Amino acid sequence: MxxxxxxxxxxxxxxxxxxxxxxxxxxxxxxxxxxxxxxxxxxxxxxxxxxxxxxxxxxxxxxxxxxxxxxxxxxxxxxxxxxxxxxxxxxxxYLDGSKFKALRPGEASPMDGFYDRLIALLAPFGYEIPPDKAGPIKDAMRRYDKRKKELLQQIQDAGVERMEGDRLLVGDAYHVAWLLKEIEDDTLGGIREELRTLLSEIRGPK
The missing domain is CATH 1.10.10.10 (Winged helix-like DNA-binding domain superfamily/Winged helix DNA-binding domain)
Incomplete structure (x- = not known):
């Protein structure tokens, strides 16, 4: 074919x-x-x-x-x-790692190495995360990412590109839709607070 x-x-x-x-x-x-x-x-x-x-x-x-x-x-x-x-x-x-929970016993998720590399790359931005604090932050990031992908899936399923031919407008519509969903979503808001607390513990009192 x-x-x-x-x-x-x-x-x-x-x-x-x-x-x-x-x-x-x-x-x-x-x-x-x-x-x-x-x-x-x-x-x-x-x-x-x-x-x-x-x-x-x-x-x-x-x-x-x-x-x-x-x-x-x-x-x-x-x-x-x-x-x-x-x-x-x-x-x-976007990659959704939620299905990696179905891995065979003892099999490592490729996403684990991804998050390790991601955290290491945050240092130049001023987020020096010590190894003993990395676990909770990675867990919060995973949960944030999982919820983000669920919301993005909803946006993808809307298929607005079938309703409008202006690609620039469609791209902006997706961007604004994601921004609004991120602001409104209680799950994402809760995880952001967790991350804010974890970061304040690492940075210490100002």
């Missing part, structure tokens, strides 16, 4: 399949998703940008396409050569 161009780029996509999340977190595929986040590129464009051979670029693109993360959006024919162009299936792709 041949590919067919698909212009149905979503504004928001929440990925909750554990295998797909592992694939993205491995880094081998996230580079491609980042490249084609807001622009269309061919296999040769991607292979040149990432300095990998075209076969590897093609394989990774097809794997991302199979999992619904990439769409082929345009074909360009020059002589007997057909060049295909790809885009990420959504402008904003």
């Amino acid at each position: 041949q590919d067919r161009p698909d212009q149905g780029i979503k504004e928001v996509m929440v990925v909750d399949d554990p295998d797909t999340m592992r694939m993205i977190l491995s880094g081998k595929y996230s580079d491609i998703l980042e490249l084609i986040d807001f622009r269309e590129m061919s296999v040769s464009d991607i292979s040149q940008a990432l300095k990998i051979n075209p076969g590897s670029a093609h394989y990774r693109l097809k794997e991302l396409q199979r999992r619904g993360l990439v769409k082929m959006v345009r074909e360009e024919t020059k002589g007997n050569v057909v060049k295909k162009y790809y885009r990420a299936a959504a402008r904003n792709i």
